[in-house]
Amino acid sequence: MPQGSNPFQIYAVGGAVRDELLGIPVKDRDFVVVGTTPQAMLDAGYKPVGKDFPVFLHPKTHEEYALARTERKTGAGYKGFAVYAAPDVTLEEDLARRDFTMNAIAKDADGKLIDPHNGRADIQAKTLRHVSDAFAEDPVRILRAARFSARFTDFTIAPETLTLMRQMVQSGEVDALVPERVWQELNRGLMEAKPSRMFDVLRDCGALQKIMPELDKLWGVPQPPKHHPEIDTGVHVMMVIDYAAKQNFNLPIRFAALVHDLGKGTTPKEILPRHIGHEARSVHLLKDVCKRLRVPNDCKELAVMVAKFHGKLHQVSKMRVATLVEFLTELDAFRQPERFNDFLKACECDSRGRTGLENCALPETDMILTALQAAQNIDAGAIAKQHTEPEKIKQAIFEARLEALKHAIPSFRT
Numbered sequence: 001m002p003q004g005s006n007p008f009q010i011y012a013v014g015g016a017v018r019d020e021l022l023g024i025p026v027k028d029r030d031f032v033v034v035g036t037t038p039q040a041m042l043d044a045g046y047k048p049v050g051k052d053f054p055v056f057l058h059p060k061t062h063e064e065y066a067l068a069r070t071e072r073k074t075g076a077g078y079k080g081f082a083v084y085a086a087p088d089v090t091l092e093e094d095l096a097r098r099d100f101t102m103n104a105i106a107k108d109a110d111g112k113l114i115d116p117h118n119g120r121a122d123i124q125a126k127t128l129r130h131v132s133d134a135f136a137e138d139p140v141r142i143l144r145a146a147r148f149s150a151r152f153t154d155f156t157i158a159p160e161t162l163t164l165m166r167q168m169v170q171s172g173e174v175d176a177l178v179p180e181r182v183w184q185e186l187n188r189g190l191m192e193a194k195p196s197r198m199f200d201v202l203r204d205c206g207a208l209q210k211i212m213p214e215l216d217k218l219w220g221v222p223q224p225p226k227h228h229p230e231i232d233t234g235v236h237v238m239m240v241i242d243y244a245a246k247q248n249f250n251l252p253i254r255f256a257a258l259v260h261d262l263g264k265g266t267t268p269k270e271i272l273p274r275h276i277g278h279e280a281r282s283v284h285l286l287k288d289v290c291k292r293l294r295v296p297n298d299c300k301e302l303a304v305m306v307a308k309f310h311g312k313l314h315q316v317s318k319m320r321v322a323t324l325v326e327f328l329t330e331l332d333a334f335r336q337p338e339r340f341n342d343f344l345k346a347c348e349c350d351s352r353g354r355t356g357l358e359n360c361a362l363p364e365t366d367m368i369l370t371a372l373q374a375a376q377n378i379d380a381g382a383i384a385k386q387h388t389e390p391e392k393i394k395q396a397i398f399e400a401r402l403e404a405l406k407h408a409i410p411s412f413r414t
Contacts, residue, residue: 008033008034008035008036008040008087009033009034009035009091009108010031010032010033010034010065010109011031011032011034011091011106011107011108011114012029012030012031012106012107013030013031013032013094013095013103013105013106013107014030014098014103015027015028015030015103016028016029016030017105017106017107017113018102018103018105018119018123020107021102021105021120021123022123022152028063028064029063030063030064030065030066031063031064031065031066032065032066032067032068032091032094032106033065033066033067033068034068034089034090034091034094035068035087036067036087037067037086037087038054038056038067038085041054041056041065041067042056045059046058046059046065047059049064050066053066053067053069053083053085054066054067054069054085055067067085067086067089068085068089068090068091068093068094069083069084069085069089069094069097070083070084070089070093070094070096070097071083071084071097071134071137091106091114092114092116095114095116095117095131096116096117096131096132096134097131097134098131099130099131099135099138099141099144099145100119100122100128100129100130100131100144100145100148101117101118101119101122101129101130101131102119102122102123102128102129103119104116104117104119104131105119105120117131122158126152126154126155126156127155127156127157127158128145128148128149128152128155128156128157128158128161129157129158129160129161130158130160130161130164133164135161135164136164136167136168136171136173137173139168139173139174139176139177140177140181140185142165142168142169142174142202142205142207143177143181143182143185143186143189143202143207144185145157145161145165145201146185146189146197146198146199146201146202146207147185147188147189147192147198149197149198149200149201150189150192150193150194150195150196150197150198151192151193153193153194153197157201162204162205165205165207166205166206168205169205169206169207169210170206174207174210174211175210177211179292179293179294180294182211182293183293183294183295186198186211186293187251187255187299190241190245190251190254190255190258191245191251191254192245193245194242194245195241195242195244195245195254195258196238196239196241196242199215199238200238203216203219212289214259214262214265214285214286214288214289215234215237215258215259215262215265215289217265217266218233218234218237218261218262218264218265219232219233219234219235220232220234221233221234221264221265221267221272222272222273223236223264223273223275224273224274225273227354228354228355229354229355229356229357230354230355231273233261233264233265236261236353236354237257237258237260237261237353239353239354239355240257240258240260240349240350240353241254241257241258241349241353242353243257243348243349243352243353243358244257244345244346244349247345247348247349249342249345249346249349250342251299252298252299252301252302252303252342253302253342253345253346253349255295255299255302255303256299256302256303256305256306256307256342256343256346257306257346257349257350257353259282259285259286259289259303259307260282260303260306260307260310260346260350261278261282261307261350262281262282262285262286262289262307263275263277263278263279263280263281263282263283263284263285263307264278264282265285266278266281266285267281279307279308279309279310279311279312280308282307282308283304283307283308286300286303286304286307287300287304290303301339302339302342302343302346305331305339305343306343306346306347306350309327309330309331309343310346310347310350312327313344313347313364313365313368314364315364316364316367316368316371317363317364317367321402321405321406321409322402324368324371324405325371325375325398325401325402325405327368328368328371328372328375329398331343333372334372334375334376337372340372344365344368344369347365348362348365367409370408370409371405371408371409373408374401374404374405374407374408374409375401375404375405377404378397378400378401378404380397380400383396383397383400384396384397
């Protein structure tokens, strides 16, 4: 470590120390530097990267080294802070500003642990506890508490921490969250071991109603017991995203699983537990969510497709061949087969995210995959060369796909 003759002290902090104590693999290591200045770090060869406070990259390992700092609340939201980083800031002062006790443990170069807030005891007790009342000054910490609950599935949030989180919601602090940070934490939470725990926490403290009211409305909305033994729509959606996590599916699939049934929250009460037309309502609502949270296009596009067509997939066995080819075209399966496969995986989550149906058969998926393979076997390029007008090319390819499906799957209705 290129310290040279500088007197500053370096400590490993945060997640790396926590994960070592938990006995799980350490992905990233962060360090805090005490007793120095930005210029001394530059002189020692570190590269500056911090915007809001002094953070540097090690010249060889490229790991992050942040100067010890304190923070003072100056305004609403997670950016409303004045940061003080100077040689006189102690390690203990730096640790005191951190979010949870399990993240407020440092380790020196000799391996000695500095644990002023009893983080080790909370790790052993599997408790997520805030370090101090300064926790309430940063609304992102509510999202982090929820995300950590999804990652550390055997941890529980300390009652006093949950009380503080509820007070933060009631005081309006959550309203200051910016879309980018909300999405950043939500997508990371969706990729954890049990994402439903994140939304359980957000609901429990009242934050979900502020962040995604469209999703929050689903709890308590009934579905037909014949098709949904779990009945409650919110419970169903949580089962769906947890199934996606168990299959280690990617983020677009998990997000699509989360928002596929938003329209059920706006079903007129007089027609419950049926949800006629909920697909179109879901598309409208999730587009609003994606715009508000600035969701990336790959997540948005798959989510729209799943919300719009997941019900139609169940009708595949009853479709005529022409209707099936049109459905494959509508799903853009010929041009984007990878996204089509993600669509089917998200629909799998929907089908198996139901009580007692976690291993149900998926005949419609098998049928449409067989149909796609048959339709893909035609030589579209050769057919296109036989015609000059775009519409005639399109029609000729359509008819060729029809014939291919008729021969490959005689049981389909013509």
